[in-house]
Amino acid sequence: MIEFINVSKEYKNGVKALSNISLSINKGEFVFLVGPSGAGKSTLIKLLLKEENPTSGSIYLNGMDITSVRNRKIPYIRRNIGVVFQDFRLLPNKTVYENIAFAMEIIGAPPKEIRRNVPMVLSMVDLSSKAHCYPDELSGGEHQRVAISRAIVNNPPVLIADEPTGNLDPDTAWEIMKVLRDINRRGTTILMATHAKDIVDVMKRRVIAIESGQIVRDEEKGVYENEISYI
Amino acid sequence: MKMRFRIFKNIMKQGFQGMWRNRGMGMASVGSIAAVLIILGIVLIMVLSINNLVTETTSKFDELQIFLEDDLTVEQLDKIENSVKNTEGVISVVYLSKDQALEDFKKDWEENASLLEGLDPNPLQNSYIVQLKDIEYADNVVDKSSNLDGVDEVKYYKDIIDKMLVVANYVRGGGLIIIAILILVSIFIISNTIKITVTARKREVNIMKYVGATNGYIRGPFIIEGVLFGLIGAILSILIVNYGYKYFFNHISNELYVLFTVYLVPPNALIKDLSIIFVSIGMGIGALGSMVSLKRFLNV
Numbered sequence: 001m002i003e004f005i006n007v008s009k010e011y012k013n014g015v016k017a018l019s020n021i022s023l024s025i026n027k028g029e030f031v032f033l034v035g036p037s038g039a040g041k042s043t044l045i046k047l048l049l050k051e052e053n054p055t056s057g058s059i060y061l062n063g064m065d066i067t068s069v070r071n072r073k074i075p076y077i078r079r080n081i082g083v084v085f086q087d088f089r090l091l092p093n094k095t096v097y098e099n100i101a102f103a104m105e106i107i108g109a110p111p112k113e114i115r116r117n118v119p120m121v122l123s124m125v126d127l128s129s130k131a132h133c134y135p136d137e138l139s140g141g142e143h144q145r146v147a148i149s150r151a152i153v154n155n156p157p158v159l160i161a162d163e164p165t166g167n168l169d170p171d172t173a174w175e176i177m178k179v180l181r182d183i184n185r186r187g188t189t190i191l192m193a194t195h196a197k198d199i200v201d202v203m204k205r206r207v208i209a210i211e212s213g214q215i216v217r218d219e220e221k222g223v224y225e226n227e228i229s230y231i
Numbered sequence: 232m233k234m235r236f237r238i239f240k241n242i243m244k245q246g247f248q249g250m251w252r253n254r255g256m257g258m259a260s261v262g263s264i265a266a267v268l269i270i271l272g273i274v275l276i277m278v279l280s281i282n283n284l285v286t287e288t289t290s291k292f293d294e295l296q297i298f299l300e301d302d303l304t305v306e307q308l309d310k311i312e313n314s315v316k317n318t319e320g321v322i323s324v325v326y327l328s329k330d331q332a333l334e335d336f337k338k339d340w341e342e343n344a345s346l347l348e349g350l351d352p353n354p355l356q357n358s359y360i361v362q363l364k365d366i367e368y369a370d371n372v373v374d375k376s377s378n379l380d381g382v383d384e385v386k387y388y389k390d391i392i393d394k395m396l397v398v399a400n401y402v403r404g405g406g407l408i409i410i411a412i413l414i415l416v417s418i419f420i421i422s423n424t425i426k427i428t429v430t431a432r433k434r435e436v437n438i439m440k441y442v443g444a445t446n447g448y449i450r451g452p453f454i455i456e457g458v459l460f461g462l463i464g465a466i467l468s469i470l471i472v473n474y475g476y477k478y479f480f481n482h483i484s485n486e487l488y489v490l491f492t493v494y495l496v497p498p499n500a501l502i503k504d505l506s507i508i509f510v511s512i513g514m515g516i517g518a519l520g521s522m523v524s525l526k527r528f529l530n531v
Contacts, residue, residue: 049441071446079443089438105241106444108234150442 001027001158001189002048007057009043009213017043018213021057025191027157030184032200033193034224035210041193044210045162048191049081050074062157079107082151082159082188086166088143090135090150096122097131100150107154121149125179141172148179152188159183161192165199173199197224238448246455249428256424257460263417264464264516265471268509270413272472274406275505276496281399284494288395293363295372295387296327298356303381311379312359318375320368321361329355356383414516421460421520425453429524454521461517465509472509473502 002025009018018040025031033041046052047059050066058067066077090099097118104114122128125145135143144164151159161180165173177199184190194200200207200223207222208215250257297315299308308326316324327335332355337347361376363369369387377385429436439449477498 075440075443075445075448077443078441083441089434089441091435091438102438103442105237106439106442106448108238108241110233110237154442 001025001029001062002191003060004044004047005058005060007047007054007059009040009047009052010055016213018047018054021210021213021215023208023215023218025189027189028184028187030181030190030203030205031192032203032205032207032222032224033191033210034195034200034207035216037195039210040213041210042162043213045160045191045193048160049083050077079154080156080158082148082154082156084144084147084151084159084161084164086163088135088140088147088167090143090146092135095132095134096127096138096146099135099146100153103150103153109154117153118149121153124152124182125149139172140168141175144168144172144176145179148176148183152183156188158189158191161190161194163194164192165194165196170198177203200224242448242451243455245452246459249432249452249456250459252431253424253428253456256427257456260417260421260424260457260460260517260520261464261467263413263420264461264513265468267410267413267417267516268465268468268513269471271406271410271512272468272476272505272509274402274410275508276472276476276501278399278403278406279496279501280494281395281402283496285395285399287494288391292387292391293365293369295361295363295369295385297359297361297376297382298384298386299358300381300383301356303357307381311376311381314379315359315361315372315376318368318372320364321372322364323362325360325362327358327360329353329357332356332358414512417516418520418523421457421517422524424460425457425521426524428456429453450522450525453525454518457517457519457521458514459517461513461515461520462510464517465513468513469502469506469509472505473498476501 002023004021004023007018007021008016010016021040021044033044035041043052047054048061050069053068058065060066061077062080064077069077091102094102100118100121101114104117109117119128119131122131125148127142127145127149130138130142135146138146144167148159148161148164159180164180165176168176173196180190180192181203204221204223206220207217207224209217209222297311299311303311312324312326315321330353333347333353336355340347361372363372373385373387376382436449480495480498483495
């Protein structure tokens with residue numbers, strides 16, 4: 001589903017964000033991306049979203065080579081990837097329903113499909129009752145659930161979550177994790193960058209740890225820190 | 232196809248919404264575009280009127296005069312006359328003796344004719360008056376005839392016409408420069424207006440990008456907004472120029488000199504072309520202004 005082959009990224013100002021990264025994520029996996037700030041997690045996500053191009057190496061998404069694509073094609077690649085951010089990024093002047101419908105309108109989905117899919121994803125994240133609320137009437141966890149609904153409403157095969165629980169209290173963070181786990185069970189591949197040690201440790205999913213631009217650990221059913229490597 | 236139409240509808244809707252939300256700053260854009268177009272209209276009317284004047288005048292001055300040296304033989308005269316007659320563009324050649332020319336002068340001067348009495352010997356020259364098909368042929372005839380034996384000088388009215396053409400060119404050139412500057416200024420103003428819309432909707436644009444909106448979808452509404460401002464500016468200036476010029480035209484033909492308006496372009500002949508030019512330039516400025524402000528913004 002996602003494949004990085006010997007990918008390096010050096011920014012124009014000389015910062016080497018990633019060096020010679022190779023990884024492969026299969027369809028339906030739930031992968032945590034961990035590591036200290038500045039280790040290269042964000043760069044890795046930016047490469048997947050085609051915000052940045054790699055300096056060397058190749059990247060495949062869904063069997064498609066996305067290493068270097070024309071700017072014109074980038075939107076169509078992004079339609080394969082749902083994104084959730086730490087700061088939710090909802091439109092304040094639109095209701096919950098409209099925020100989600102917005103993602104479908106952009107790609108020209110038929111109104112009938114919009115009317116069917118939006119309530120469906122809202123019920124998946126348990127927010128059907130808040131469909132006509134504005135974002136400022138919602139709690140932080142509800143914000144993030146709306147953002148997740150928007151990310152998955154177009155049924156992308158991959159969902160990228162960049163510290164989705166970063167702004168939430170532990171209980172709410174767990175709510176969000178439950179939602180993400182449900183989405184993953186439906187077959188969506190999830191890549192989640194996070195600092196939340198307890199979540200990673202409890203979930204027991206694949207963990208890819210990055211430090212100074214290199215993969216230092218990649219294990220199935222891993223934990224946030226591998227004690228052995230520090231002893 | 233249906234999908235494309237829906238997307239198009241969305242873009243249009245957002246464009247109109249953007250225009251309405253931004254109407255305050257939009258006034259500045261509309262105003263600057265209207266100003267540009269009004270000045271363009273004035274320059275255009277001036278240029279057209281001067282062109283009119285030039286063509287009218289040239290058709291009146293399509294003759295030239297060949298002055299001859301004194302004391303030519305009949306053979307020499309015949310030779311000159313034949314050679315001029317056979318030059319391209321010449322309709323007729325009429326001989327005007329210097330005595331006849333003096334008589335004509337006396338007639339023209341009427342009561343002052345006595346001043347011409349006692350001019351002896353007659354200071355005028357014998358000449359041929361050459362009627363041309365068109366002023367265009369003048370240069371050719373002048374070239375050929377001025378080198379003939381016995382020809383002293385060839386005079387014609389091209390000087391006046393050339394001077395008029397020079398003035399017309401200055402008006403045209405000056406007008407173009409002014410218009411170019413004003414178009415740049417209004418593109419700048421439009422691009423600033425659109426930049427404000429874009430900044431206000433930065434969040435939305437950012438989200439649109441991540442959800443996979445094409446650049447066209449993101450740009451569309453802003454460009455439509457710019458084009459709408461341009462269109463409003465164009466309509467405004469069409470109204471002002473049309474009614475303004477009609478008023479001016481009628482004023483001149485009533486109060487001043489009817490003959491003068493002969494050289495002015497009639498307002499009704501102007502309105503259609505003017506509208507087409509104004510609408511296309513106005514909308515062009517609007518679209519260009521938006522694109523300029525979006526160019527940097529969309530590089531993700």
